[in-house]
Amino acid sequence: MLSNSSKYALKAVLYLAVNSTENHKILVKTLSSRINVPKAYLSKILQELSKHNLVSSTKGPKGGFYLAEENREVRLVQIVNTIDGDNRLTSCLLSLNQCNADYPCPLHDLAGKAKSNFLKNLEETTVQDLVFDIASGKSFLPL
Amino acid sequence: MLSNSSKYALKAVLYLAVNSTENHKILVKTLSSRINVPKAYLSKILQELSKHNLVSSTKGPKGGFYLAEENREVRLVQIVNTIDGDNRLTSCLLSLNQCNADYPCPLHDLAGKAKSNFLKNLEETTVQDLVFDIASGKSFLPL
DNA sequence: CTATAAATATGACTTTGGTCATGTTTAATA
């Protein structure tokens, strides 16, 4: 459903969302040990996210990664699509084509509703929304 | 969500369900061209399914693959689990642990219902059920 | 009983996703 890489990306963004601000940046090294993702690999993922303006960063001493206000409005689907590519979530379960409700495969009804529901949620939900859930104790950040 | 291999497995089983009987067996070669899956690869998948008694086969001249009556009662989840392993469908979206509703990750509610719904459907639905849908024009076999 | 047609078993090859290491650029600070 989601690749390992986008799981890592989501964990990293959520950790930053909860723990960082513009004047409290976080080092890759720290992030790595906190969310339990290999440092070098996490680095590559963060750079990709940074290039697409989904997270913020500054170089040099006192630098690090953080989430600016704008980054908190990012929708989850942007993160997933940036890492996994666009059609991982929209392809049909049986063929490799787009899923098409007018010409549904036998599994379409089994998963179709679930799948489109999930996709819709990813499109509608922002990083900030998830932070609210965490803050209110509705969900927990796995480390 | 599903690996390529299990997509192929499902397509193959469905094709057999619709087009084969005990005295109308189908060659790998034929199946391969009909469902558009590389012959050698399909072979390997069918052998795996056969070993787990999810499809039937006989060797030698006039041999081939087919679905016996018992095979039509197979549940989709058996096919997927045989090919993909057991926990591809039950793992959490963020961590690598089992998904746990009592300690939900931030994505759990987003996808959790969808995911468990899909899983439940896979567990409840038999091959035969899908054949009914195809026969009644509710769904279509992608080739 | 022999020849042949099929699945089956095994393993090698290829591609892709994931992992890591090394060097380069940028910014702070002394």
Place this chain on the structure above:
DNA sequence: TATTAAACATGACCAAAGTCATATTTATAG
């Protein structure tokens, strides 16, 4: 302005999924 601490860029390496080829076993039919 020199030093240094950090992200950034690039590419090599490894493991797993997917792909294919070859040899073996089994059953039919003549």
